[in-house]
Amino acid sequence: MDDFGEERVMDRKVMIEFENYTFKYFSQAEPTLHEINLQIYEGEKVLIVGPSGSGKSTLGHCLNGLIPSSYKGETTGTLRIEGKDVSDQSIFERSGQVGTVLQDADGQFVGLSVGEDIAFSLENDGTDQVKMKELVDQVSALVDMDQHLKSSPFELSGGQKQRVSFAGIMVNDVPIMLFDEPLANLDPATGKTAIDLIDQIHQQFHKTMVIIEHRLEDVLYRHVDRIIVIEEGRIVAEGTPDALLAGAVLSRCGIREPLYVTAIKYAGVAPDESLRLGSIETLNIDQVKAPLLAWEKAQRKSPEKAEKEEILRISNLEFSYTKKRQILKGIDISIKAGEMVSIVGRNGAGKSTLAKVICGFVKEDAGDVFYKGQSLKGQTIKERSQIIGYVMQNPNQMICKPMIYDEIALGLRLRDVPEEEIEPRVEKVMKICGLTPFRKWPVSALSYGQKKRVTIASILVLNPHVLILDEPTAGQDYKHYTEIMEFLKELNDQGVTIILITHDMHLMLEYTPHAIVLSEGEKLGDASAAQILSNPEVAAAANLKVTSLYDLAQKIGLPEPSKFVQQFIDSEKEVR
């Protein structure tokens, strides 16, 4: 194990202590956690990172008591919380010590209104109603939800739901708070507020905080005492952010470093703890300025691409579900053949609705969609699906056949294509999607990323020219994200035009040269991703953040930060 960071003050109380802790699920042959030794101190704020399947969520389950209450398995070694061995503690006792905020704030919202949801654990405790109302009022004010106590979950944004779930565990006054991938379902700007809130709670109440997350850069937006890196069920490194980011262990484990760190490494600066890489605020800019400027000069200008023929044109599109609120207001978009485009914007900006109109799921009030100059007006969903394929966010919502082959063939069979024609087409698509080795497999045996491929394949087999994907990489770690995106890029290289609806800024920057920003049903921006993410106003309106590369470029005094961002992306591509 690599150990980084300065000597810790050892007189603090140990809140959580894993000692030679090993855990194996009954359903699995190998242990998921091996010989974990870990101490977390009172009032400490710890970030646990690791790729999917590394065991970081399992570690979280061990902490909050879902293991062994909901997930059974074999445990050796000890886990002590506040000095007490907890091996035969019930999940209810544990919930008085460890409060958990789960990844999916919507599923976790069990009450019919904000007030009820916050009060849920108090109700289960049998707290007197008068006292309960008092506590709910107090805690809801802390998370700034006191004006919404009567709102139903359907009226809240994702960020607000998450605030409610924070409040729901704070009413119990638990000493330890556990956040399981708190950023997974949030857009970048809302994620930033969530990290702020976690930090505020930490400073105000000095609770022990454990954050499990793989979006490192976003968490490091606020101070973290220690990062613990887990890989294949073992702790492979721990230390301060400054120390860990100076090392190579993060990228070796498939955790994405903050982009500004990568840029500094590209510039040939030898990473060192004294650079204070942990946050762009603390970064020792004088040490990196000269090499970065030199690197910037050395980059060539990226070549202009030849203009291609237009494949999809949306002109003056208007749409509303009800008379009261117009969802799309006069949208004009032009997409060229073979492009990879991202459509970004906050929730409710009209992104999904735009996709629905394009696919013909709902009918526009005014305006038109043209495919290669021909209006699609009056074409049914089925007819449009020959041209435009739509892939939903959650593959589990699309897959309806138990076998992969049948799932992919479904669209063709529904179109009464003869079976002898289906076979070569399915085979071809399976090959493109890297699914041929799984030809005879049941869908249930596949991982999330593989299922995603199956759903993409099941649409591709219909030979659409344009593919629209809703949040293709949501909740995926860097490795799977790269897998899915590289696959889409290959498809794109083969000529399929790809439109992505996304919140993910990295995805925008790295894969989509062209980005369209929607806000309140209007098109707010239509430019290169680097330009959009270097424009503070546009980024704010779309609930995005400006990229840290932009901040870095400003800090070293470059006149055109967006050019620097573009150069970074171009050299990233070369490295890959």
Place this chain on the structure above:
Amino acid sequence: MKSKLFDYVEKDNIIYNLSGFTKLICFVCYTFAVMFSYDIRCIIGVAVLSVIFFRMSEIKFSQVRTMIIYVFVFLLLNFVLTFLFSPTYGTEIYGTEHVIFPILGRYVVTQEQLLYQLTKLLKYAATVPMGMLFLLTTNPSEFAASINRIGISYKGAFALSLTLRYFPDLIRDYGDISLAQQSRGLDLSKKEKLGTRIKNIMNICIPLIFSTLDRIELISNAMDLRGFGKKKKRTWYAAKPLKAGDWVAIVLAVIVFAITVMISVFINKSRFWNPFI
């Protein structure tokens, strides 16, 4: 798309301000009273009460129009079918026969049959508004608390609350899945044969079931983590404490129930009121 199962709009009047528990008790009392007694005088009394309560609640007709149409159709159908299947049941019960006019064979309209069928019709007509009152004037958040208070286990009661919470999600998921499958060529329109259409709907239900199962695991974990089921009893944030008005309403309902029972026992000496002897 409908975002909630019930469109609850809060109002400030006597009926809305009653606790859900009270309204449930009253609903049960009046329903039992009406179901027990075949005395049309009592039933008319309760029906009049229910109309008065309905007025007091200030529920708009437009809120209940569809429900009323369904009830009306049901009552009409029930009335006709009762006569078709047992046209002489009235005479059997009351023991006399006052023919108004004969139709055909055993189908003879008698005063007894008419009274019996009117009584039965009024039974439904009197209880339905009470049920609507409970559903429409009670905050859905209070349902679970109310039925827990009348003695149903809180786990069962909370299941109702969860249904209200997640049913709209299920509807939304169904809509999304259905659109995505349609774009793959699934035809749900009437152009397709019924058998194929049912098969196609199955193709939507399977992913719906799987994504719902995932959700159930998540919800039950979330509930465990916050101590659901820890104790034998639980309190309710949304429960309304009982006030003077609640007690008045409960006492009134119990009195009405007692009176109808007593009229049957002591005056009619049977569940039926027989004006024909």
